[in-house]
Amino acid sequence: MKPETAAKKLGIYLPATPTEFQEGELTRDDFLELQANPPEWLSELRRTGPHPRSEVARKLGVSNSGLARAGVDDVLTTAEIKALLEEMPEWLVAERATHAAVREDAARSAEKKAEKARKAEKAERSAR
Numbered sequence: 001m002k003p004e005t006a007a008k009k010l011g012i013y014l015p016a017t018p019t020e021f022q023e024g025e026l027t028r029d030d031f032l033e034l035q036a037n038p039p040e041w042l043s044e045l046r047r048t049g050p051h052p053r054s055e056v057a058r059k060l061g062v063s064n065s066g067l068a069r070a071g072v073d074d075v076l077t078t079a080e081i082k083a084l085l086e087e088m089p090e091w092l093v094a095e096r097a098t099h100a101a102v103r104e105d106a107a108r109s110a111e112k113k114a115e116k117a118r119k120a121e122k123a124e125r126s127a128r
Helices: 003-010 019-023 028-036 040-048 053-060 064-069 078-087 090-127
Strands: none
Touching (some): 003 019, 003 028, 040 078, 053 090, 064 090, 078 090
16 A cells, blocks of 8 residues: 555645655555554544644545635644644634534435435335
């Protein structure tokens, strides 16, 4: 597995990892070992950052697009994320509301689709 892929799956920022991680290939067993027994550098990266955009977005409760709209182009540390959550600037409040609305809409849509499938299955069973 390429280091980029492993970093993405581990939720860490690749440039902040040790050189040997950045330059090496990982086997599936190596990757599973990292997940099961993370070395200190991995635990520290997960705890304090810097975090990649997707992790920053998740921790802030917004989308990656929301970060882009707000002009947050850089990676952030855990301390910077906590500071933003304490400040709650206007853009963050608005993006969190937008993200929540999108998630609710997706959940409603999934429920409608599931209900439609249940009805179709019920109709099929009764037709037999």
